Amino acid sequence: MALVWHTARRPSGELQDDDFALRDVPDLPLGEGEVRVRNTWLSVDPYVRGMLDDEGSYMPTMPLGSQVPGGAVGAVVESRDAGLPVGTRVLHDYGWRDSAALSAAQCRPIGPDEMPPQRFLGHLGMPGQTAYFGLLEVLEPRAGEVLFVSAAAGAVGTAVVQIARIKGLHVIASAGGSDKCALLKELGADVVIDRKAPGTMREKLAAAAPEGIDLYFDNVGGDHLDAALESARIGAKFSLCGMISGYGKGGVLELPDPMRLVVRQIRMRGFTAPEFEARRSLFEKDMLEWVLAGRMRSPETVLDGLGAMPEGLRAVLRGDNMGKLLIRL
Template identity: 50%
Template sequence: MARAWSLKSRPQGMPTMDNFELVELGTRDLKDGEIRVANSWLSVDPYMRGRMNDVKSYTPPFELGAPMQGGAIGKVIESRSDTYKEGEMVQHFAGWRDEAVLPADQAQSLPQLDVDPQAYLGQLGMPGMTAYFGLLEVAGAKEGDTVFVSAAAGAVGSTVVQIAKAKGCRVIGSAGGAEKCAWVESLGADAVIDYKSGTPVVKALGEVARTGIDVYFDNVGGEHLDAALAHGNQGARFAICGMIDVYNSGKATELRYLARLIGMRMRVQGFIVSDYMDRAAEFYRDMGGWLKDGKLKRNETVFDGLDAMPDAFLGLFTGGNTGKMLVRV
């Protein structure tokens, strides 16, 4: 019997296991145009926390009692569609479950790159596209820029570091703990701040960005955003991808340096990766080239089994991952 995780109740603050429920899915015959997929890899991502709240947003909230959703990679085990044959690997958005039944037009074949299938949930999937378009399109990073990246050891941040280096930028990353900082350094970052060291981020950034920063890629918000405002050069561009610092508390840190936006003519822009899905070919062209040239590395933190899905998700908010957080079914 197929199983799926559902949202049993809406969390207040940090989610707990009590907010999740593992339910059995009924089995039914496929309709014309549908496929049945045995999921192999499941993705958990910080944005999913927002979908647990019953508020209007760019994506609908999870329905209580219904199977949750997220990125997934799996093998077609039954098909009533001319698009996919049994045995083909596909990616889709019916995650948080071990088996998915969905219309064939809601699945996509995996691009033909020399990588493991799960890479399409991370560096060569939605997180990678977020990094690529956020850095190059939203922030307009160019050769010679000094780029500051928060959560630089995560799926998005680690890809930002590598794309920025490939584009000839000086890169400063922020990560928590010696092991993660070493990983970011191995990606080519010119300097890394350990935000867990006890030194305020604004001071630590000032010590390694003596001439300021031109681009800030924000995954965190809070103290990191304030530090970037403090050291932003004239015309600095901020790409606001996420603010994991406030996802559970709902309380934003005071931005003491916000007024510098005015005099330094900084630009701050939020973005959603879905705005750029029609340009995926650009992403795969460039990422495929960098991959071939050996300019891309990736890391994955893997939890095993569908039962581990909530633990993997909660680990995102406690620094439990280096690179992409995945569940292997």
């Protein structure tokens, strides 16, 4: 039997445990070219919140009663594929469960062996890929430019801050709370903004960037996006990665005074990580090099046990995590 989280009802307000149901799914015999993977680490990602609503998000809505998807790493425990023998460590998208039967094509072997496997759910995986392309390809930064990045102490944000430092940018990073701000300083941010400290985001960003910003990497939307528009220099570039301040709130997200885009000649581009899939090897090479050279620290917040998945999702939406939020099985 595999234990698998399913959607049980559409959430209303804050997520409840009953919005999900943990159910047994029988293990079917493997077909040719399939493997069974015992998951060891599961990823908790904000995009799942959007999939729970009828409106969906940048990921499609999940029908009620369906199995919740998500990144996972684990080890092959049974194999009918010569390329993936028992013991191979793999990354795949069948998380929110303790084991999965998959075709070999749905699994990506991970290495080197000395690398902790959960890194492939963070900086060496989807969040790292998001940061890499969202910063380097969407914003095309030049050394010395001023970058503002929001939700900077999270999985994507900690990668953005460190890649930006490697590329010689001046980094202004926002997060919630003094511990997170201290972490961001350690990771190389030049200036930090505590979003929970008194004052508006407009005031705080104006003080942090008196000459304005050239680049904005948006993970939050709302008042952070508004402040970035207010502080943008002529010709600034914005990379829209996500807008977590609006997740689960219902209604339409609004952008006040879009005329600022015209007046400041701002180039704004939304993106999703999969659109860069064809060039993933570029990211993997650079990121692995930076991680192995100690240039990329990967903070983690870990909860234990499959039962913690709904709480993990609530925690990431509340902002309890420093770095990548992971579930250890």
